[in-house]
Amino acid sequence: MHLDTWLTAVPPLAIYLLCAVVVGVESVGVPLPGEIVLVGAALLATRPGPGIDPVALAGAATAGAVVGDSIGYSVGRRYGTALLDRLGRRFPRHLGPGHVAVARRVFERHGGWAVLFGRFVALLRILAGPLAGTMRMRYPAFLAANATGAVLWAGGTVAAVQLLGLVAETWLKRFSWVALVVAVVLGLLVSRQVRARLERAASDG
Template sequence: MTVDSILESIPPLAVYLVIGLIIGLESLGIPLPGEIALVSAAVLASRHSLDISPVWVGAAATIGAIVGDSIGYSIGRRYGMGLFERLGKRFPKHFGPGHVALAKKLFARWGAWAVFFGRFIALLRILAGPLAGALRMRYSHFLAANASGAICWAGGTTAVVYYLGLAAEKWLARFSWVALVVAIIGGIGLTLLLKERTRNLIAQLEDEHDWETLRRHDGI
């Protein structure tokens, strides 16, 4: 059995449901690879041998993002900031003091725009819904930013990946392998640089949080 035959045996409805579920759970606050799942589905949609619609991929991702963020908002509004303290103890790599402090800093500066642009940033994509609820952001403002961000992120990502998939063979035929390797290395390098800067900022905020906790404990 070939890879193509395996892919052709997957019902399109199953793809839409899985995409919506993964992105919904990620938006709710569970650290799942929503972006990877969306890109993979968009790539599958670009193959004419498969009956997967890019429109439905984008729609499923958008619905999952909006619903997941809204549920996360409700949970954050009910349990408040104490929720992040408990999650930070169990999942320090995703909900540590530095992660929450950085997200709060962005929310304080940008307000509802942090929800919109947070859809494009892995850290905020997980924290945006629960944190907006915990910080008592007005739901109407949250919903507007959440829905518009989800549409732009899901629809834009699907469209870009889909059309890149269609043009991939022609693109590779026009450019040398050297140019392709350079482009890949450059993209990986930029991604690693952004991750390192985010990691350093989180570590700095975690140190500030530890110092503040020590100062309150010692009565300084």
């Protein structure tokens, strides 16, 4: 079976659940590709056939993010720095001591804003919940920032993909692999730039 045929045969409910679960588990503190899954699902929603509702998709990602971050907050509040040390040993390339130190410094300096805007940065997206719990951030303030960031991130990502899909549908059909490579390269460059700025901010603080 052709890949396109298989993808269009996947039930929309399965797509919603997959997106919610992956985003949720990532938000707990496990480095999974939540943003990639969300973008991929949003791309499917731009194509005829699957019947994926963009609003429902954004809602599923938002719910996964809020629930996952809340679980991460609870676990971080209970187990504290021991949890972060364990995550660092388990995923040294993603959550090593240096990464945790940078994220902690950002939290100390920006508080709730780090939770809200951290949803758009891979490192903070993974560590926001556990770090907020470890640092005894008030849960109502955390939940408000977490929910706001989740809505903006999920809704904005799906809306952006929908807009780009409608505007560039013909171009993407002809140059899909080129577009994919360009998007990945740009994503990596932006990610490296953001990480470098976070590290400089941490060292300057």
